[in-house]
Amino acid sequence: MAQKAAIIGGGVIGGGWAARFLLAGWDVCIFDPDPEAARKISEVMANAKKAAPFLLDGPQPTEGNLSFADSLAEAVKDAAWIQESVPERLAMKHAVYQDIQAACAAEALIGSSTSGFTPTQLQEGAANPSQIVVTHPYNPVYLLPLVELVASPATSADQIARAKTILSSIAMKPVHIKGEIDAHVGDRLLEAVWREALWLINDDIATTDVIDDIITHSFGMRWAQMGLFETYRVAGGEAGMRHFISQFGPALAWPWTKLMDVPEMTDELIDKIASQSDAQSGAYSIRELEAIRDKNLLGFIRLLKQHHWGAGAFLNEVEASRAPANPTLDDVDVTAPLQLHEGRVQPEWIDYNGHMTEHRYGQVFGEATDALLALAGMDEAYLARGYSYFTVETHIRHLQELSQGDDFTVRTQLLSATGKKLTLCHELRNDEGVVVATSEHLLLHVNSQESKSCEPQAPVAEAMARLHEAQSQLPAPDFCGRAVGMRPASS
Amino acid sequence: MAQKAAIIGGGVIGGGWAARFLLAGWDVCIFDPDPEAARKISEVMANAKKAAPFLLDGPQPTEGNLSFADSLAEAVKDAAWIQESVPERLAMKHAVYQDIQAACAAEALIGSSTSGFTPTQLQEGAANPSQIVVTHPYNPVYLLPLVELVASPATSADQIARAKTILSSIAMKPVHIKGEIDAHVGDRLLEAVWREALWLINDDIATTDVIDDIITHSFGMRWAQMGLFETYRVAGGEAGMRHFISQFGPALAWPWTKLMDVPEMTDELIDKIASQSDAQSGAYSIRELEAIRDKNLLGFIRLLKQHHWGAGAFLNEVEASRAPANPTLDDVDVTAPLQLHEGRVQPEWIDYNGHMTEHRYGQVFGEATDALLALAGMDEAYLARGYSYFTVETHIRHLQELSQGDDFTVRTQLLSATGKKLTLCHELRNDEGVVVATSEHLLLHVNSQESKSCEPQAPVAEAMARLHEAQSQLPAPDFCGRAVGMRPASS
Numbered sequence: 001m002a003q004k005a006a007i008i009g010g011g012v013i014g015g016g017w018a019a020r021f022l023l024a025g026w027d028v029c030i031f032d033p034d035p036e037a038a039r040k041i042s043e044v045m046a047n048a049k050k051a052a053p054f055l056l057d058g059p060q061p062t063e064g065n066l067s068f069a070d071s072l073a074e075a076v077k078d079a080a081w082i083q084e085s086v087p088e089r090l091a092m093k094h095a096v097y098q099d100i101q102a103a104c105a106a107e108a109l110i111g112s113s114t115s116g117f118t119p120t121q122l123q124e125g126a127a128n129p130s131q132i133v134v135t136h137p138y139n140p141v142y143l144l145p146l147v148e149l150v151a152s153p154a155t156s157a158d159q160i161a162r163a164k165t166i167l168s169s170i171a172m173k174p175v176h177i178k179g180e181i182d183a184h185v186g187d188r189l190l191e192a193v194w195r196e197a198l199w200l201i202n203d204d205i206a207t208t209d210v211i212d213d214i215i216t217h218s219f220g221m222r223w224a225q226m227g228l229f230e231t232y233r234v235a236g237g238e239a240g241m242r243h244f245i246s247q248f249g250p251a252l253a254w255p256w257t258k259l260m261d262v263p264e265m266t267d268e269l270i271d272k273i274a275s276q277s278d279a280q281s282g283a284y285s286i287r288e289l290e291a292i293r294d295k296n297l298l299g300f301i302r303l304l305k306q307h308h309w310g311a312g313a314f315l316n317e318v319e320a321s322r323a324p325a326n327p328t329l330d331d332v333d334v335t336a337p338l339q340l341h342e343g344r345v346q347p348e349w350i351d352y353n354g355h356m357t358e359h360r361y362g363q364v365f366g367e368a369t370d371a372l373l374a375l376a377g378m379d380e381a382y383l384a385r386g387y388s389y390f391t392v393e394t395h396i397r398h399l400q401e402l403s404q405g406d407d408f409t410v411r412t413q414l415l416s417a418t419g420k421k422l423t424l425c426h427e428l429r430n431d432e433g434v435v436v437a438t439s440e441h442l443l444l445h446v447n448s449q450e451s452k453s454c455e456p457q458a459p460v461a462e463a464m465a466r467l468h469e470a471q472s473q474l475p476a477p478d479f480c481g482r483a484v485g486m487r488p489a490s491s
Numbered sequence: 492m493a494q495k496a497a498i499i500g501g502g503v504i505g506g507g508w509a510a511r512f513l514l515a516g517w518d519v520c521i522f523d524p525d526p527e528a529a530r531k532i533s534e535v536m537a538n539a540k541k542a543a544p545f546l547l548d549g550p551q552p553t554e555g556n557l558s559f560a561d562s563l564a565e566a567v568k569d570a571a572w573i574q575e576s577v578p579e580r581l582a583m584k585h586a587v588y589q590d591i592q593a594a595c596a597a598e599a600l601i602g603s604s605t606s607g608f609t610p611t612q613l614q615e616g617a618a619n620p621s622q623i624v625v626t627h628p629y630n631p632v633y634l635l636p637l638v639e640l641v642a643s644p645a646t647s648a649d650q651i652a653r654a655k656t657i658l659s660s661i662a663m664k665p666v667h668i669k670g671e672i673d674a675h676v677g678d679r680l681l682e683a684v685w686r687e688a689l690w691l692i693n694d695d696i697a698t699t700d701v702i703d704d705i706i707t708h709s710f711g712m713r714w715a716q717m718g719l720f721e722t723y724r725v726a727g728g729e730a731g732m733r734h735f736i737s738q739f740g741p742a743l744a745w746p747w748t749k750l751m752d753v754p755e756m757t758d759e760l761i762d763k764i765a766s767q768s769d770a771q772s773g774a775y776s777i778r779e780l781e782a783i784r785d786k787n788l789l790g791f792i793r794l795l796k797q798h799h800w801g802a803g804a805f806l807n808e809v810e811a812s813r814a815p816a817n818p819t820l821d822d823v824d825v826t827a828p829l830q831l832h833e834g835r836v837q838p839e840w841i842d843y844n845g846h847m848t849e850h851r852y853g854q855v856f857g858e859a860t861d862a863l864l865a866l867a868g869m870d871e872a873y874l875a876r877g878y879s880y881f882t883v884e885t886h887i888r889h890l891q892e893l894s895q896g897d898d899f900t901v902r903t904q905l906l907s908a909t910g911k912k913l914t915l916c917h918e919l920r921n922d923e924g925v926v927v928a929t930s931e932h933l934l935l936h937v938n939s940q941e942s943k944s945c946e947p948q949a950p951v952a953e954a955m956a957r958l959h960e961a962q963s964q965l966p967a968p969d970f971c972g973r974a975v976g977m978r979p980a981s982s
Contacts (some may be wrong), residue, residue, distance in 0.1 A: 012728070051785040053896065054838055055792060056810050138709035139726050140781075143788045145802050146708035168812075173805045175704045179696030186705045188691065192683040195750045197719055200679065201764055202754040205670030208764060209771035212718025213666045214677045217637035218629035220714030224791055225801050227703025227711065228688055235630050237503070259686045259750035263693040273692055273699060280700035290631075292800060294542040297634045299794045300715055301546060306839070307787055310716050311636050314664045319547050321659075347545055348797070353939065358857045358882050362850030391849050393975045395886045405544065423976060440975045448844065483974045484884045484931045485914060 002027045002064050006079035006104075008072060008096060009086040010037035013113050015044025016141020017083045018066065023052050023142075024170040025061030030068050031075035038068060048142035055143070055171060072096070073103035080105075081166055083135070085113040093117070094125055101127040109163050111135030115187050118180040119152040129154040133163055136184055137172065145173040148184045192259060216310045225296040226289070229273070230281050234289045242274040298347060326374055329463055334470040337427075340371035341410040345402050356402040361428065362394065365439040368410035368426050376463035386449035387457055389422060393442040397479060400436035407431040414471040415480060417464040420445045420453045425480050438479045493518045493555050497570035497595075499563060499587060500577040501528040504604050506535025507632020508574045509557065514543055514633075515661040516552030521559050522566035529559060539633035546634070546662060563587070564594035571596075572657055574626070576604040584608070585616055592618040600654050602626030606678050609671040610643040620645040624654055627675055628663065636664040639675045683750060707801045716787035717780070720764070721772050725780045733765040789838060817865055820954055825961040828918075831862035832901040836893050847893040852919065853885065856930040859901035859917050867954035877940035878948055880913060884933040888970060891927035898922040905962040906971060908955035911936045911944045916971050929970045 005021040007014045010032035018028045018041060030041060045066075053060065069075035076082050082104055086096055093112065100110060110132045112122055123129035134150035147167050151160050160176065167174040177185055200206045206214075222231050229241075236244030245265070263269060281289065304312025332338055341364075349360040373389055382388075402408060408430055415423040422443040427435045445456045456464055478488040496512040498505045501523035509519045509532060521532060536557075544551065560566035567573050573595055577587055584603065591601060601623045603613055614620035625641035638658050642651050651667065658665040668676055691697045697705075713722050720732075727735030736756070754760060772780065795803025823829055832855075840851040864880055873879075893899060899921055906914040913934040918926045936947045947955055969979040 012726070047781055047785060050782070051789045051838075053835070054789055055806055056813070057796075057834065058810055058814050059833070061813075138713075140785060140788070143785060143792070144709050144712065145792075145805055146705060148705065168809060171806060171809045173704070173708050173802070175701055175708070177697055177701060179691075179694065181691075181694075181696050185691060185697050185702060186709055189684050189687055189702075189706070190710060192687040192750050193680050193719060195753050196680055196683040198754045198756075198760070198764075200670075200672075200676060201767070202760055203670065203672075205672050206668055206676050207771070208718075208720035208767040210666055210668060211676060211680075212721050212771065213664070214637060214639065215680070215714050215718040216716060217664050217666070218635050218677055219681060220711065220716070220718065221635065222629075223706050223711030224715035225707060225711070225795065227699075227706040228684060229699035230703050235503070259683050259752075261750075262686050263689045265689075269689070269693055273689075276692070276699040280698070280703065290538055291541070292798070294538060294631060294634060296795065296798055296800060297631070298542045298545055299798065300791060301634070301636075303790045303794055304716065304787070305548075307783070307790065309783060309787060311664070314636055315546055315662060318659060318662045319549055322547070322552075323549050342550070343548065344544070347542075353879075357854075358885070359850050359853030362853040362885075362887075363848075366849045388844075390889070392889050393887065394849070394853075394889075395975045396853075396884065398881070398883050398885075421976075442976045481974050483972050483977075484886045485912075485933045486974075 003081075004029060004079045006031065006069075006075040006082040006100075008032070008075065008082060008084045008100065009113075010034060010041045011085065012040070012044055012139060013137065013141060014083070014085040015041045016048065016137065016139065017085065017113070019045055019048035019052055019142040020170045020172060021081070022064045022066055023048070023060070025064050026081075026170070027064040028066050029075045029079065030066070031072045032068075041066075044142070047140070051140075052142040072099045076100050076104040076108070078105065079108055082108055082110045083113065084110060088114060088116055090117060090121060093122060097122070097126050097132060101131065104131075106131075109133065109159065109166070111163070113137060116183050118182065119150050119155070120180055123152055123154060130156060130159060133160070134184065135163065135167065135174075136186070138186065145171065146186070147172045147174045148186060149174040149176045150180060150184055151176075152180060196259070217314070221297055221300050221311065222293070224300060226293055229277050230289070231293075233277050233281050234286060234293060237286055240274070241277040242270060245270050245273055295347065302346070302348065329375060329466060332375070334467055335473065337474065338372065338375070338412045338414075338471075339409055340375060340412055341368040343367070343408055345404050345406045345408065347404055350404050354403060356404075356406075358398070361396055361398065361437050361439070364408070364410065364428060365394070365396065365426050365437075365441070366391070368412055368428075369424065369441060369443070371410075372412050372414065372424060373460075376467060377459040382457075382460060385457070386447050387454075387460070388446055388448050389443040390446050390448075391441055391443050395440045395482075395484070397438045398436075399438070400430070400434060402430060402436055408436070413474060413477065414464075414467050415440075415476055416472060417468040420455055422464065425477055427477070438477070440480050494572075495520060495570045497522065497560075497566040497573040499523070499566065499573060499575045499591065500604075501525060501532045502576065503531070503535055503630060504628065504632060505574070505576040506532045507539065507628065507630065508576065508604070510536055510539035510543055510633040511661045511663060512572070513555045513557055514539070514551070516555050517572075517661070518555040519557050520566045520570065521557070522563045523559075532557075535633070538631070542631075543633040563590045567591050567595040567599070569596065570599055573599055573601045574604065575601060579605060579607055581608060581612060584613060588613070588617050588623060592622065595622075597622075600624065600650065600657070602654065604628060607674050609673065610641050610646070611671055614643055614645060621647060621650060624651070625675065626654065626658065626665070627677070629677065636662065637677070638663045638665045639677060640665040640667045641671060641675055642667075643671060687750070708805070712788055712791050712802065713784075715791060717784055720768050721780070722784075724768050724772050725777060725784055727777075729777055731765070732768040733761060736761050736764055786838065793837070793839065820866060820957060823866070825958055826964065828965065829863065829866070829903045829905075829962075830900055831866060831903055832859040834858070834899055836895050836897045836899065838895055841895050845894060847895075847897075849889070852887055852889065852928050852930070855899070855901065855919060856885070856887065856917050856928075856932070857882070859903055859919075860915065860932060860934070862901075863903050863905065863915060864951075867958060868950040873948075873951060876948070877938050878945075878951070879937055879939050880934040881937050881939075882932055882934050886931045886973075886975070888929045889927075890929070891921070891925060893921060893927055899927070904965060904968065905955075905958045906931075906967055907963060908959040910946055913955065916968055918968070929968070931971050 007030045136148040138144040164174045351357040411427040425440045428437040498521045627639040629635040655665045842848040902918045916931045919928040
C-alpha cells in the first residue's frame with residue numbers, strides 16, 4: 001500500500017510538496033481552509049506535471065492518489081509525513097502543531113516549510129517536540145531539489161535519518177544544517193543580496209533589468225554548478241584556498257557592500273575555511289575543477305542558446321551577426337554535388353569513448369537535409385502555410401570516427417524529386433576531406449495541418465524541379481539503393 | 492587586416508581577455524613584466540581553447556596572432572582596444588594609464604578590469620580621461636559573457652557605443668551601469684553574500700560544503716536563467732511585483748542577515764521597483780515566465796545528470812536506487828522478440844513541430860541496442876578489456892510521430908550473430924502498442940585498443956551464440972533486408 005503524506009496549507013509551496021510526493025508514488029491528502037486551495041493546487045500540479053516527470057529517467061512509480069480532507073485530523077491520520085506550509089506566524093504554526101499532534105501517528109514526522117523560524121521556536125509548547133523539524137524547500141518545489149533540514153536537540157538521530165531517507169525518496173536533497181539560526185542558510189544569503197540590491201535601486205545605481213542581467217550572465221551560472229567556496233577555490237588556483245582568503249581580508253574593510261558588520265578575518269577563521277574547503281573539494285585538483293566548471297558552464301550556455309534565453313539569446317544574436325546569408329539556387333552550381341552544411345563536433349555529441357555518438361550523425365545529416373530544403377525555398381513562410389517535408393527513411397553507414405572539435409563538411413546530392421517523393425544522399429567529410437559516414441534519405445512532402453502527403457507548392461516545387469533536372473544527371477553514389485549489410489559495388 | 496588588442500597585465504583575467512579577442516579574429520599583443528606571464532597566459536589559453544570555440548555555432552573567424560611585447564608602448568601601438576588588468580592599486584593603475592596614453596592612438600579605448608574602482612577614480616590625472624572606462628569581466632572570462640561597463644561623464648556617448656560594439660563582437664555582453672559606485676554591481680552582491688557566508692562559518696552554523704550545496708541546489712540554478720527581480724516577479728504570481736515587494740517590507744526589519752542597514756521600503760521605492768520590473772519582464776505573463784523558468788531549470792538539471800555533477804549527481808543516485816537490476820539471459824524468453832528498453836520522450840527531443848526529432852529515434856534505437864549487448868554480457872569489465880561492438884549501418888523507417896512525455900517500448904530481434912558480424916532490428920512502439928518506427932542495424936565486434944574488428948570473446952561470444960540459435964528461428968520482420976524506398980512485402 002502506498003505511504004501517505006499530509007499537506008497542511010496549500011498554495012505554491014504546499015502544492016509543490018504535493019507534486020513531489022504524488023510523483024514518487026505516495027498518496028497525498030491536503031488540508032487547507034482556503035476555498036481556493038483546490039484551484040491553487042491544481043495550477044501547481046499542472047506546472048509540475050509538465051516538468052517534474054522528466055527529472056528521472058527509467059521506470060517511475062505509479063502516481064499516488066490526491067485527496068482533500070475536510071479536517072486537519074482527517075488529513076494527518078495515518079500519514080508518515082506531514083508537511084506544514086501555513087503563513088509565517090509563529091502563533092498560527094503552534095496552533096496547527098497542536099491539532100496535528102492530537103491526531104497524527106507518534107512515529108510520523110512533521111516538516112515545516114518555514115523560511116524564518118528555528119526548530120526550537122516551532123517546538124515551543126508542543127506535545128511532542130521531537131516530531132517537528134524544519135524542511136525548507138525552494139520554489140519551484142517540484143523542480144529544485146534542495147531541502148534545508150534543521151532539527152533541534154529534541155529530535156533524535158534516528159528521526160533525522162528517517163527524514164533524510166523520505167526526502168531523498170521523493171527526489172529532494174536534504175542538506176542538514178547543524179546550527180539553528182533565523183532564516184537558516186539559503187534565505188540569509190538571499191536576504192543579503194536582496195538588501196544590497198534594494199540599495200542599488202534606491203540609489204539609482206542600476207535598474208532591475210541591469211541587476212538581473214549581471215546576475216544571469218556571470219555568477220548565477222557559476223552557482224548553478226559550484227557554490228561560493230568551491231568557485232573561489234578554483235579562482236585561487238594552485239596557491240590554494242588559504243591564499244585566496246587571505247587576499248580577501250583587506251576587502252572586508254572596504255565599503256563594497258552596505259553590510260559593514262563583518263567578522264574579523266583571524267588566522268583561526270582562515271584555517272577553518274581552508275580546512276573545510278579541503279574536506280569539501282580536495283578530492284579534485286584545481287585543474288580538474290576548472291575542467292568540470294567549464295564543461296558545466298558551456299553546457300548551460302549551449303542549452304540557453306537552444307532556449308533562446310538569457311546568455312544564450314545574447315550569443316544567438318552574436319552568431320546571427322556573423323552568419324553569412326543563406327545561399328539561393330543562383331549562388332550555387334546545381335550541376336555538381338552541393339556543399340550546404342558544415343560544422344564542428346560539439347562537446348555534448350561525444351560518447352564515453354571520446355567519439356561522436358551514433359545518433360549525432362543522424363542529427364548532422366538532418367541539418368544538411370534542412371540546408372537543401374532551405375536552398376529550395378522552404379522558409380518560415382512556407383512552413384507557416386502548413387507545408388513541409390518529413391523524413392520517412394534514413395540509411396546511415398559509419399566508416400570512420402569523429403572527435404570533439406573536429407570540423408566537418410557535408411556534400412549533398414539530390415537523387416530524385418518526383419511528386420511528393422524526395423530522395424537524396426549525403427557524404428560527411430572530416431577536415432581532410434575523408435568521407436566518415438554516408439546517408440540516404442527518403443522524404444515525403446506533407447500538408448502538416450491535414451497530416452497527409454501532398455505535392456510540393458510554389459516556390460519549392462519549381463526549385464525542386466530545377467534541382468532534379470540538374471542533379472539527376474550526376475551518377476548516383478554506389479552506396480545508394482542498397483540494404484543494410486550489402487557492400488557498395490566499388491568497395 | 493585584423494584589429495589589434497593590447498592586454499596590459501596577464502594572469503587569469505588578462506589571459507581570458509586575450510582568448511576572447513584571439514578567437515574573434517583579433518591580433519593580441521600582451522605586455523606583462525611578470526617573467527611567468529607567458530606560461531600563465533598559455534595555461535588560460537589551453538583551457539579557453541577546450542571550451543570557448545563551442546560557444547558559437549557556424550563558421551568562425553580565423554584565430555588572430557598572439558604576441559608578447561617588450562614594452563608597454565610597443566603593445567599599445569595601433570591597438571583599437573587596450574585592456575588593463577594590473578593589480579588593484581590605484582597609483583599603479585594611474586602610472587600604467589600615463590604610459591598607455593603616451594603611446595596609444597587617440598581613438599583607442601582603454602578598458603579596466605578593476606573590481607573596485609570607479610571610472611572617475613581611474614581617470615584622475617589622466618592625459619585623456621575620456622578614453623578610460625571600466626570593463627569588468629567575470630572568471631572564467633573566456634566563457635562567462637558579462638562585462639560591467641561603467642563610464643564617467645568624461646566619456647562620450649559615441650565612445651560608450653563603440654565599446655559596446657567591440658565587446659559584443661568578441662561575444663561578451665556589455666551591461667552598462669549608469670551609476671558609479673565602489674565595486675560596481677555584481678561584486679557588491681557577491682561581497683554581501685561572502686560576508687554573510689563568513690558569519691555562518693565563523694558562528695559554526697554551516698560548513699563550506701553545506702553552504703555550497705544549498706547554493707547549487709536552489710537559487711544558483713534559478714539565477715543562471717532569471718535574476719533576483721524576475722525570479723521574485725514569478726514567485727509573486729499574478730498578484731504582481733508590487734504585492735510581492737510590499738510583503739517583503741516587514742522582513743527587512745528582521746535579523747535575517749547581518750546586513751541591518753537597510754533602505755526604507757517607501758511607497759516611492761516600491762513604485763520604482765515595480766515599474767522597472769514591468770519594463771523588464773512585462774512582455775511575458777507570469778504563466779509564460781513560469782514555463783520558461785521550468786524549461787530552463789529542467790534543462791540544467793538534465794545536463795548536470797549527464798555530467799554527474801551537483802544536482803544531477805544527486806538525481807542519478809535517486810534513479811539508481813529505484814532502478815531494477817539488469818536482466819540476464821536466464822530472466823528472458825530468448826525464443827521470442829525481446830523487450831529490453833523503454834522510456835519517455837524527453838523535452839529536449841522535441842522539434843519545433845512538437846514532435847520527437849528525427850535523430851532522437853536513432854538515439855532510442857542505439858539505447859535499445861545497448862540493452863541487448865548488456866543482456867549478452869557486454870559490461871564495463873568487457874569494455875575495459877578493450878572489446879566492444881560498433882554500429883556500422885543503420886536503416887530507420889519513420890511511420891508515426893511521438894510527442895513530449897509519450898512513453899515508449901522497444902521490441903528487439905537478433906537477426907544473426909556470426910563471427911564478428913551482428914545484425915538486429917528494433918520496433919519502437921508507443922504506449923498503445925502501435926509501431927511508430929523500425930530500425931535495422933549491422934554491428935561489428937571490435938578490439939577498440941587495436942582499432943580493428945575481431946571475434947567476440949567470452950562471455951559475450953557464448954551469449955550471442957545462444958541468442959542466435961533461439962532468435963534465428965523467428966521469421967525476420969518484413970521491413971528488414973530492404974533498401975531505402977522499397978516497401979515491405981506486406982504493406
